Amino acid sequence: MVELHDRKKPAKWPDLIGRCIVSLILVLLTQSTQFLVPHFFSDLSFFIQLLLSAMMLLTVASAAGWCRRLLRVRSSAPAFVFFSVLFVWLVYIAFVRQDASLLMNLLFNGQIILLIFGLCRMLFSDPGLVSHNPSPSDAIPQSLVLEIDTHHQDIGLGDRLRCCPICKTYVKGFDHHCPAFGNCIGHKNYVLFMVLLFGFIWTEATYITCLSQYSAESELLDGDGARLEVNFSRKVARSTMLFSILQLVWQVAFFSWHVYCICFNIRTDEWIHWKRYPEFQIVVQSEQGQRSSEMKFRNPYDKGILQNVKEFMVSKQ
Ligand SMILES: [Zn+2]
Structure with missing residues (x-):
């Protein structure tokens, strides 16, 4: 559904704007399809709605990937993450904020601002780059091999130089290439990566807590007499809640994996x-x-x- 960051060819501005627009359309498409679940299946149990949401996400991701290849348009994964965060923030401001306490409001808005700041910082952070392969092929030029070998001798194996298959770049302590954060994760930005990942988990958890309170409040209102407006906002809130729970599940799994990696000093x-x-x-x-x-x-x-x-x-x- 989303495009990998390519360090070899920095995108030009018109291309970058085009990719951001495609990402924005993808976010709107994803959130609209998520809305269909509480809209048509509100009577089903929450767990079934969650499963339907997951299936809907996978379907949209495959269909979007297929359309993208057919139309030959590119998107940006970090822009997709940014617009998803922005969407959740807008839903919070429009519907959920009024029922949240002042403390919760301050906490959630602060978390979102920190997340956006962290995302920008991660995008431009140095993962521990050593050199990169300027040739379009996978082959490593002889000069670079010599350079890496010399470097290995100078600094020893402890630096764990590995080549990122996406960027064709050598990174100290390389873990993986993170499309969502648009960067390689290595020796120098691994701590930032973990902090940012934890930030996402904490923000999603706060959002789900706020939404639970909001749902309870709107349920009471609904009891007094169903209003179309309340119904709509409740469905939007419910769809973003399903989306956030799914995000939270894989983020916790991903975070746990990295805690294991850190504890046993192994990289992915x-x-x-x-x-x-x-x-x-x-x-x-x-x-x-x-x-x-x-x-x-x-x-x-x-x-x-x-x-x-x-x-x-x-x-x-
Ligand atoms: Zn990379």
Whole structure:
């Protein structure tokens, strides 16, 4: 549904504006289809509505990807995230704010402003770039190989230089390329990434709490006599609640995975592609003196949870 950030070719302004407009249309399309669930299936249980919302999201994502390829238009993943945050904020201001306490209002508005600030900061942060491959192909020029080799000798394997397959860029302590934040995640911005991810989880949780209060209030109003306006705002609120819960589920899962990575000092790319990196391999001879041997995984960077977490905390330099 969304396009990956390409570091090799910085987009020009007209192209960038075009991608942002496509992302805005995608956000409006996603939120409109989410609205259909409480509109047509309000009698079903909340869990079933949640499942329908998830199915709707997947359908829209596939259909949008297909249309995008057909029309040959590109979108921007960070712009999609930005407009989604903005949409939720607008729904909050329009409907939910009136029933929230002053403290909740201050908290939620502050969180959204911090999120937007964090998103911008992440977009332009340095993940720990070393050099990048200017050629359009996947092949690494000989000069760059020499440069990386020399660098490895200078700084040692501890720097864990890996190549981002999207940006064709070498990044210290590379974890993964995050399309949603439009950047590689590496040694220098891993802490910022975790803080931002936690910020998203906290904001979504606050929003869901506010929405629960709002739903209860509008339920009371509805009891006095159904009003079209209340009905509409309640459905919009309910659809953004379903969307937020789905976001929260995958964000918590993603955050938990990264907590595991930090505790055991392994990066996502290393965990998936450990067979590419010799330091993660250990050859074990099979029993009974047979000639065959098998390759097993071992993590040479794991120094115990406490030390690993300590290293992570000082990694942002
Ligand atoms: Zn990248």
